Amino acid sequence: MRLVIERGELLRALGHVTSVVERRTTIPILSNVLLKASGQALELKATDLEREVIEEVRADVGAAGAVTVPAHILHDIVRKLPEGSQIDIRRDTEKERLTLAAGQARFALQTLGPEDFPDLNAGDLGTSFEIAAKDLKRLIDKTRFAISTEETRYYLNGIFFHIAESGKTSMLRAVATDGHRLAQAELPRPKGAEGMPGVIIPRKTVHELHRLIEESAETVSVAVSASKVRFEIGSVTLTSKLIDGTFPDYGRVIPQSNDQELRVANTDFMSAVDRVSTIASERGRAVKLNITSGKLVLSVNNPEGGSATEEIDVNYTSSPLEIGFNAKYLLDIAGQLEGDEARFLLADPGSPTMIRSAGDDNALYVLMPMRV
Known part of the structure; x- marks a missing residue:
């Protein structure tokens, strides 16, 4: 694998994907980011087995290939390189190293094989629709402060997104509660969201999604099944498992x-x-x-x-x-x-x-x- 990429492009993508990488994990490969070069692009992927972030950025690819390297170390290296520099990235298969060169700086990173990198395969997500980024951000802003942090009531550790009737209008509604307070926000149901299952999106995914939306394109593509959800935000794809539980009948309170x-x-x-x-x-x-x-x-x-x-x-x-x-x-x-x-x-x-x-x-x- 051999490629040249602009430092700003790589830094932005690493900022998105490394946010889901745990700094301490018992599974070594989960500390890594998967780099996959092909065509004229570099794909970066990171996961904590609950969430997965993928981003594709432009790169001058000399030889296609894939490798995984420590995510936070790579992010720190790229962050400290001079602004505007071109980074030459090569994989040395004999020494199992990935070398980075920018100006007079040289780095060599330990690698692990890409074949062992986990894939959070979402399978067929039955419901898909598009929503304006500002509308999705509003639903999150108005409800996420009420998400419970009490782990024993795990089904309250997220935002409950579902379709609900408000008068004669079908709405996409977001609800969060911690037992002391409840927050509910809604907007007219987006086209294609009819039949969407009620899903509880975990707190970490909510915060990650909010962060990505703030830097994002104008629309977000959403795909949902009973167990997973996927958000496509510009060049970034965030996939997450859902909380496997039943949200309480909040209407009673x-x-x-x-x-x-x-x-x-x-x-x-x-x-x-x-x-x-x-x-x-x-x-x-x-x-x-x-x-x-x-x-x-x-x-x-x-x-x-x-x-x-x-x-x-x-x-x-x-x-x-x-x-x-x-x-x-x-x-x-x-x-x-x-x-x-x-x-x-x-x-x-x-x-x-x-x-x-x-x-x-x-x-x-x-x-x-x-x-x-």
């Missing part, structure tokens, strides 16, 4: 009869919560909302750290109500609201509260109260 509505300027509310929660203990982080007609008083009382209160004007005409929430969870949700005004639909101090943006019907949040 979305309140339907909360009839006490609080409307508040979202930026004012966020700033006030942020200020008073400075006093809150790391363990509790509870902030109390005392809501009366036209007025909201936020307060925190920490026996070890002191107390804080702040009053803001609100639109509220129902009976007075005192309710407590985790300050961090409030800020996470408020940070995702798109309009200027936040709507809180409340029932009583012990029941879940629904939070929406006054100008956005395609996202909703549910937050469990805390005792304060």
